[in-house]
Every structure is written in structure tokens, then in C-alpha cells.
Amino acid sequence: MSLEGKKGLVVGIANAHSIAYGCARAFRALGAELAITYLNEKASPYVRPLAEELESPLILPCDVREPGQLESVFSAIEQHWGELDFLLHSIAFAPREDLHGRVVDCSANGFLMAMDVSCHSFIRMAKLAEPLMKNGGTLLTMSYFGAEKVVEDYNLMGPVKAALESATRYMAAELGPKHIRLHVVSPGPLKTRAASGINRFDELLEKAAARAPERHLVTIEDVGAVAAALVSDAAQSLTGNTIYVDAGYNIIGA
Template identity: 75%
Template sequence: MTQHAHLQGRKGLVVGIANADSIAFGCARAFRDAGADLAVTYLNDKAKPYVAPLAEQLQSPIVAPCDVREPGQLEAVFAQIAERWGRLDFLLHSIAFAPKEDLHGRVVDCSQQGFAMAMDVSCHSFIRMARLAEPLMPDGGCLLTVSFYGSEKVVEDYNLMGPVKAALESSVRYMAAELAPKHIRVHALSPGPLKTRAASGIGHFDELMERTRARAPAHQLVSIEDVGHVAAFLVGDGARALTGNIEYIDAGYHIVG
């Protein structure tokens, strides 16, 4: 742990670690370095061997399966947290999914089923987490999710995830307003493109990264460590006056016309 242990004694949940390159892992490492205790989830038995060693690095006392499409799994995670800790101070929702055939085609051509699944996994699951977290945050807390600039501008090959992330960002604003009286803050992190396993599902992703590098003011990309530093700040007391924001961590990419 570093000397900047501003999250000492805080309890957090991180959902969405797939491997060491995950945005969720970059954030989890920053939370842990700042002194937080973390509950970590993995998608399924296939994913567990990749996540378990990372959870060990993070010294996580709670490591549980969580596929939000499986009835009861998300609720079981929160039941474990309630039993073990009795409270929760923050959570990170870093999951998204769309069927490949819907993601790789035009929005105009996406199926009703594919659209509904993408919205359920990528957006509504964050709302569910907020509802489950609320009773565990009697003294306030912070909820984070992960978005992308393709939510507000058309980004080539981002396709169906654009409207889905737009819904997620709107949900952040409404949830921030609704939960503010309980001192629960809500934000979306909006990193520039990062080479994660989730990103590999997006068509021509390497080209997207190079376009982003060329357009960003400093002609650089960001890292999962960069995202983690911002996430750790947002869940701490130093950010208690902030809520409902889309926090761009993209080396200025979003300011360039």
C-alpha cells in the first residue's frame, strides 16, 4: 500500500475484471493501493482461472461468480457482502456485452433480442447494482460505471454500443439525482480506447486506437493505471462535492472537433 491510503478501511466491490489488462483491474489496483478492501467477481468457471490470481494479488476476502444474466447471482454477491462486511462504500460496474452479429452490423439492422441483451447487461445491471448497494450505504458512498465517447458522437465501428452507453450515461445522471439525498454519488468513467479483451469484440479496434492517438491533443493513449487513479479519487472524500459526471480520461480526445 502507498502512503496515500485515503481509502483505508473502505469496502468496495469491483465487477468486470477479466484479466490483468482490464479497466476494472486497473481501478481495483488503485483502490487497493489506497487502502480499500475489495470484493471481486468473475464471470464464470471459464474466467475464474484468469481472475483468481488477480484477486489474490488484491488480497480480496470475497471472490464470487457474477454473470448478471444468471438469475440470483448478482443478489448472491451482495448477500455475501452484507454478511461479511455489513456495508459497502463504493462499487465499480465495468461490464458490457452485445451479441457479435448485432455489434458488427448497423444499428439500423440490430435485432430486438440483441438490443435488449446489450441494454440489460451493459446498462440495467448498473441500476440493479445501485438498488442492491443503497441499503448497504447508510452513510453514503459512490457508484462508478464505464462508458465511452461513442455514446455522444458517432464513432466508426462502435455501432450498437453507442446507444447503449448513451442510456447508461443518462441513467448515471438520474441515479445521481435520486440518490443524492442519501449522499450516494454516481459517475461514469469515459476512458479513451484501451486494448482490453472487451474491446477486441469491436471491429477494426486497432484502427480506432490509432485514429484516437492521432486526434488527441498530446497524440497519446491512456492506460488502465490512468483510469484507476481517477476512479480512486472519485470514490474518496476529496470528490464528495462531485456527482452525476461523465469523467473523460482520454488525454483530451473529446475536446477536439
């Protein structure tokens, strides 16, 4: 399996513990050239050294809430490469007060912001990537089992991730004729910066390890290996799937 000659965009690295970084390392190890984004100037000192380590020719700011920034990323890719083979969308956000409360109590603004950053941004990326994927390509996004079943304290992110998974299936059907494939990767719980906002997350980790058939938590390297396989030519007949990387957690009943 090789990614030699392929060019990819990775959105969502916050630090060396990010799922997106685990994926980026796997992509690069197989020969891909990467464009990498960072959220803002505050995040830049944490992300830029990682991007430089991965020899990324494009290290770009990207806050999907800022008008024009996402478009600027794709414009830079078009100018530098003229094409794109794959992208990884690994961003999610909900205001803390909405994330920590009941779904029935979430505010309209909080719900809209969570949907915009966590779901609609992937739709926007697919639209911008489409003209650059002249010979086909792959778009990946990240979800969690709480999109399918109720997971205590996952709260608002459950419905939001469910929307993301559904949108991915619809876009896979729409873009399939152009040989553009889309997948959701659904890792088990991981200690990442984004996950730290979930209430009682350490307890969730313990329960996941005890419940999973393999009796362990997964790592960002585990997720990266699967992501790299999905963007490779070996997966050219797969699209629209939700791929669980969770040591089997999702197969266990209540």
C-alpha cells in the same frame, strides 16, 4: 488521498489488462478492501490470482444474466462486511452479429441483451447497494465517447452507453439525498478483451492517439487513478458527472 477503511465491490475484471483491474489496483494501493467478481468458472483461473494478489476476502461468481447471482454477491457482502462504500461496474456485452452490423439492422433480442448487461445491470447494482451505503457511497460505471458522438464501428454500443450515461445522471439525482454519488468514467480506447470485439479496433486506437491533444493513448493505470479519486472523500461534492480520461480526445471537433 486515502481509501483506508473503505470497502468496495469491483465487477468486470477479465484479466490483467482489464480496466476494472487497473481500478482495483488503484483502490487497493490506497488502502481499500475489495470484493471481486469473476464471470464464470472459465474466467476464474484468470481472475482469482489477481483477486488473491489484491488480498480480496470475497471472490465471487457474477454473471448478471444468471438469475440470482448478482443478488448473491450483495448478500455475501452484507454478511461479511454489513456495509459497502463504493462499487465499480465495468461490464458490457452485445451479441457479435448485432455489434458488427448497423444499428438499424440490430435484432430486438440483441438490443435487449446489450441493454440488460451493459446498462440495466448498473441500475440493479445501485438498488442493491443503496441499503448497504448507510453513510453514503459512490457508484462508478464505464462508458466511451461513442455514447456522445458517432464513432465508426462502435455501432450498437453507442446508444447503449448513451442510455447508461443518462441513467447514471437520473440515479445521481435520486440517490443524492442519501449522499450516494454516481459517476460515469469515459476512458479513451484501450486494448481490453471487451474492446477486441469491435471491428477495426487497431485502426481506432491509431486514430485516437493521433487525434488526442496529448498524442497518446491512456492506460488502465490512468483510469484507475481517476476512479480512486472519485470514490475518495476528496470528491464528496461531485456527482452525476461523465469524467473523460482520454488525453483530451473528447474536446477535439470533427
